[in-house]
Amino acid sequence: MSHIGCTIKTLPQESQDLAASKAVEFNPANAPALHALKASMPGAVIQPQHLTALTTKYWGAKGVKLTVGFLDNPPADLRARIITHMNAWGSWSNVQFFETSVDPQVRIARTAGSGYWSYLGTDVLLIPPDEATMNLDSFTMNTADSEFYRVVRHETGHTLGFPHEHMRQEIISRIDQDKAIAYFGTTQGWSKQQVIDQVLTPLDSSALLATAEADIHSIMCYWLPASIMKDGVAVDGGADIDALDAQFAGTLYPRSVSPTSIWPNGKAYFFKGAQYDRYDPKADKVDPGYPKPIQGNWPGFPAGFEAGVNAAVVWGNGKVYFFKGSQYIRYDIVADKVDAGYPKPIKGNWPGLWADKIDAGVVWPNGKAYFFKGSKYIRYDIATDKADAGYPRAIQGSWPGFPSSFTTGINAAVVWDNGKAYFFKGSEYIRYDIANNKTDAGYPKPIKGNWPGLWEKNIDA
Ligand SMILES: [Zn+2]
Known part of the structure; x- marks a missing residue:
């Protein structure tokens, strides 16, 4: 399996306070505590198993409507294809991405060697306007179709505020740290510190909207090979938005209607x-x-x-x-x-x-x-x-x-x-x-x- 690991871009330390205030601006109830998020979503039922979201990066219950631009002038068919896959999140949740060439909020680059990455949730708005908020390393119309599902939908999940599912304690505790550092060093060229930051540091559970089990088939979950797991059992990871991802996105960013037999086109x-x-x-x-x-x-x-x-x-x-x-x-x-x-x-x-x-x-x-x-x-x-x-x-x-x-x-x-x-x-x-x-x-x-x-x-x- 050829594999480019995804990294979550984080803001420099001095911008962290600003990020928190930006998140609060979008959603007054935004605070790193589950009860505050629940309080902002009266009536919401949080399911016991699901994708996680960081409350400090949450866009708010009114949904996500963002403009998207491209920094390196890809052809129109590729632009449309990427945006189509981004909007897969909007099938049943209130999430919409629109292409624009004027002051786009989400900015996509395809810089070779930079890997796949995105900033998380409302952090996207704090990036200087001439810089990318998401990188789709070397994506072209010839990139395998499965990669549009796996990578574009995954990176868009970060833009929506979803961190990596494999950063949950229950999965990290299964990873052999030395083997992981060696593995990602060889396959991704990551330093020890990068592996610690991206793979081995559990998410702060107090800042998570999540409970119970992690979903190892989530689109936000990495594939982790059996060779780096203490129990020798690989973490499959997700290749597409799964039912739990969709259900959770619909809970965080609800639409006025629950799923029906009517398609998103109204038919x-x-x-x-x-x-x-x-x-x-x-x-x-x-x-x-x-x-x-x-x-x-x-x-x-x-x-x-x-x-x-x-x-x-x-x-x-x-x-x-x-x-x-x-x-x-x-x-x-x-x-x-x-x-x-x-x-x-x-x-x-x-x-x-x-x-x-x-x-x-x-x-x-x-x-x-x-x-x-x-x-x-x-x-x-x-x-x-x-x-x-x-x-x-x-x-x-x-x-x-x-x-x-x-x-x-x-x-x-x-x-x-x-x-x-x-x-x-x-x-x-x-x-x-x-x-x-x-x-x-x-x-x-x-x-x-x-x-x-x-x-x-x-x-x-
Ligand atoms: Zn990722």
């Missing part, structure tokens, strides 16, 4: 046979020009998925999972294509889920996903990435108000941003109230006449 997608419909929930109808063929419109869809997908589930991490038979694919919403390495078998990758022929799946606002097959359903926990104990269970008796025809199986399910879920079966649908946890009165109703432009029966997903 929902339905599938039947070899076609798909794009539905506009605001206009409450299928967009003009649909249905269209799946083939040719969904980059990276393997041949088997171009007709008859079983389920399409919009996840909270900016991904959509499509299931077909015993396989599934992962679609990246901002990159607008199937991620590399798919399809994969369901078996072995979705602990506790059925290995094939799922009927439908949907993410609920409670951090769970529900999957349906025949007369049964499974509740899947997104944070721990496995089915909850005690499932599958019968639909009948568990979903108040479901008509009997729906308890034997459903075709498709979506969650809208109005607090309602919709379940489809044959030529009918029902509306389910999420807060009241029961089917609304007056259902089922026919699809025909109530979903303008949508197929009238037997939707696949």
